Amino acid sequence: MQLLETKKENYIGQADPFILESGGRYYIYTTGDDGIYAYSSDDLLTGWQFHGMVFTVPGEHSFWAPSVIELDGTYYMYCSYEFFGDTPDQGGHREALFVSQADNPLGPFGQEKQILHPFSIDSQIVQNESGLYLFYSTNTFEGDRIGTYIVVDKMLDPYPGRTPGAGGGAHPGRGDLPSGSVQDGPALAHH
Numbered sequence: 001m002q003l004l005e006t007k008k009e010n011y012i013g014q015a016d017p018f019i020l021e022s023g024g025r026y027y028i029y030t031t032g033d034d035g036i037y038a039y040s041s042d043d044l045l046t047g048w049q050f051h052g053m054v055f056t057v058p059g060e061h062s063f064w065a066p067s068v069i070e071l072d073g074t075y076y077m078y079c080s081y082e083f084f085g086d087t088p089d090q091g092g093h094r095e096a097l098f099v100s101q102a103d104n105p106l107g108p109f110g111q112e113k114q115i116l117h118p119f120s121i122d123s124q125i126v127q128n129e130s131g132l133y134l135f136y137s138t139n140t141f142e143g144d145r146i147g148t149y150i151v152v153d154k155m156l157d158p159y160p161g162r163t164p165g166a167g168g169g170a171h172p173g174r175g176d177l178p179s180g181s182v183q184d185g186p187a188l189a190h191h
Contacts, residue, residue: 016065016122019044020105022075027105029054029077031064036079038106054107055100057081062095065122068105069158071132075102076158077109078123078134086117090141093119097136099159115160119148125158132158 015031028039028048035056041048055077056063066079076099083096097120100109116136124135132155139148 018065018067020068020070022070022105025105027068029066029068031066033061033063036063036066036077036109040106051106054102055079055109055112057112064095067123067125069125069127069132070105071127071158073103074158075105075107075109076100076125077102077107078115078125078136080121080123083114083118086114089117089119089139091119091139093139095119095121097121097123101159113159125155131155 014028014037018029020027020029024042026041026044030037030039032053035053038051038054039048040051055066060081060083062082064080066077068075068077070076078097078099080095080097082094083098084094086094086096088094096114096118097116098112098114100112102109116138119139120136122137126133126135134153134155135150136153137148137150140146
């Protein structure tokens, strides 16, 4: 089932969608080369309206895999983009994870802040009864299991650095994955 209408004459892509429900309305955020785009609907399955770009950073590109959470009336967007202001990882990857904020689910999101060094992609921000957690993917070039894997950080603040000691995290083991394996695109369902 295709939720979003595509118009081939000006198609911007709809990769890495993230769906947020807020105030009885649904929002989809998608990857874009020049920023993050948003759609909204009152019905999860029909009536999606395109709202355009809701987050960008002038001069940067390759934005991807956004996730958004609303906490106390503020919307926090976590996404990665190719960032030349930091040292790439050993594989030459420059994608770093940033957080930005807005007072509205359609942004504009701003006050972006780098929270992880390259390579950090595919965020999934989750709040449950035990706290706020950021799942994401990163690379390792050490040991017997070289590749991309998923980690989780318990967040003390949705906008790290505003509160002393914010961020930090528990990085679970990679299990019995063969070297060169890839785990990315973390997601958590809670019901």
